[in-house]
Amino acid sequence: MGRWYFGWNIVAASALLTLLSSGLRLSIGPFFLPIAHDLGFSRSLLAGIVAVGMICYGLAMPVAGHLIARHGTRAVVLASAVIINAAAWWSVVAADATAFMLSFGVLLSIGLAFASPVAFTPIISHWFTRQRGMALFFLSTGSMAGLAIMTPVLTASIEAFGWRATLVGFAAVLTLMAIPVALFVMRDEAPAGTDQLPITATDGAPVTVAVTAPAPRLREALRSTPFWMICGGLFACGFSMNLLGTHGVPMLMDHGFDAHTSSMGIGLIGFVAIFGTLVLGRWSDRLPRRNILAAIYGVRGLGFFALVLVGTHWELYVAASIGGLVWAGSIALSSAILADLYGVRLVGVLYGLAYVGHQVGGMISAWLGGWGYERFGTHWLSFGAAGLLLLAAALVALKLPMRRPAAVPA
Numbered sequence: 001m002g003r004w005y006f007g008w009n010i011v012a013a014s015a016l017l018t019l020l021s022s023g024l025r026l027s028i029g030p031f032f033l034p035i036a037h038d039l040g041f042s043r044s045l046l047a048g049i050v051a052v053g054m055i056c057y058g059l060a061m062p063v064a065g066h067l068i069a070r071h072g073t074r075a076v077v078l079a080s081a082v083i084i085n086a087a088a089w090w091s092v093v094a095a096d097a098t099a100f101m102l103s104f105g106v107l108l109s110i111g112l113a114f115a116s117p118v119a120f121t122p123i124i125s126h127w128f129t130r131q132r133g134m135a136l137f138f139l140s141t142g143s144m145a146g147l148a149i150m151t152p153v154l155t156a157s158i159e160a161f162g163w164r165a166t167l168v169g170f171a172a173v174l175t176l177m178a179i180p181v182a183l184f185v186m187r188d189e190a191p192a193g194t195d196q197l198p199i200t201a202t203d204g205a206p207v208t209v210a211v212t213a214p215a216p217r218l219r220e221a222l223r224s225t226p227f228w229m230i231c232g233g234l235f236a237c238g239f240s241m242n243l244l245g246t247h248g249v250p251m252l253m254d255h256g257f258d259a260h261t262s263s264m265g266i267g268l269i270g271f272v273a274i275f276g277t278l279v280l281g282r283w284s285d286r287l288p289r290r291n292i293l294a295a296i297y298g299v300r301g302l303g304f305f306a307l308v309l310v311g312t313h314w315e316l317y318v319a320a321s322i323g324g325l326v327w328a329g330s331i332a333l334s335s336a337i338l339a340d341l342y343g344v345r346l347v348g349v350l351y352g353l354a355y356v357g358h359q360v361g362g363m364i365s366a367w368l369g370g371w372g373y374e375r376f377g378t379h380w381l382s383f384g385a386a387g388l389l390l391l392a393a394a395l396v397a398l399k400l401p402m403r404r405p406a407a408v409p410a
Helices: 007-025 029-039 043-071 073-093 097-113 117-127 132-161 163-184 194-200 218-223 225-254 259-284 289-309 313-325 330-342 344-376 380-397
Strands: 208-210 407-409
Touching (some): 007 097, 007 163, 029 043, 029 225, 029 259, 043 073, 043 097, 043 117, 043 225, 043 344, 073 097, 073 117, 117 132, 117 330, 132 163, 132 259, 132 330, 218 225, 225 259, 225 289, 225 330, 225 380, 259 289, 259 313, 259 330, 289 380, 330 344
16 A cells, blocks of 8 residues: 555645635625624625625735745745734724725635635645646535535524624634644645655656646736636636625525525535535546536536525425535636646646636625615526526536646656
8 A cells, every 4th residue: 555645634734724714705694694783784885895805805816826936835824814813803893884894805805815725726736646636626625615514603603602703713713723734734845746656656667747738828828718718617606606605695584594594505505515526526537627617517507596496495405405516616627627728837826817707706796696685676686697607607618628638658
């Protein structure tokens, strides 16, 4: 039996931090109504603050990628803990909309971005070659576990202790996790041969490497059509994920479900997605990634129509279970496809830039969900738009180029 590959420790630690950071970002719903009622904000005003946070989260992604390239993953993870703690304490004492927007909307989003899946994509891409798709899918498992665990946990905590204590407690837990992970697990320098090394390290056989076309320069990559196709898909992904995270629980409560049932329904999506991720992760290194990405977008799009139509508990749980099977994977596949097409050297910057589109979509949906309901008294405008965007993204994904040639002996 071969030795344990240290890269999997990095994946596990990254997934754990992602569970917390993405879990909070995807679970704004439990905070939404308590904050609005406590601070006297309208839904439109608070939705606008959340929208500002979404775009700041996206804009911080390329910054995180740049800082990781210059100072390493360890420094950025530690910085995220400091920023999140400062933002949490500022948020709980904020007395007006401007201060709350700067603390909860801007500063907290920057801190979460520094501990997001995008921040860990470069280090994992460097540590994995043969199993890159699976490793990135396992990273996305953290996001789905965050949605599954954090939504009901935050709901229960807010009801028991209030949203202020819950937010400060979250910052404390993340800090306790981030410090040992940064100091003892994060290593940016991968061994020669990466995850192919254990196969050949003991017998001196030649390392198997992929023969590919030369990686393009950044300017060439930014001008290429596949990059913008991936950006379009991530826009639809961000629109839908942040819409569900911000307005999913309020939407279900508006449709007659109680707070616990609503949070459990949304959390079930993330719970089922954990198991869906394990299957999709194995397929991603064996089947064309564009086909899997198209299936994810397509089924998820139909799921958004179903969520607005459910009227009973069992309908909600069935729709959430089916949607959860394909809820994960679009981010992992997009980053893996970028690495396939443009090489690991550019994947951090390109994915950070592409993720801005994800957060622009999230910003629009966060605002549209609140404004659309106040203006028209229905959630069909925002949730219907999410479904249509995802179906369009599925068609675009089918047109992406195939992955680069398979590995051959060097």
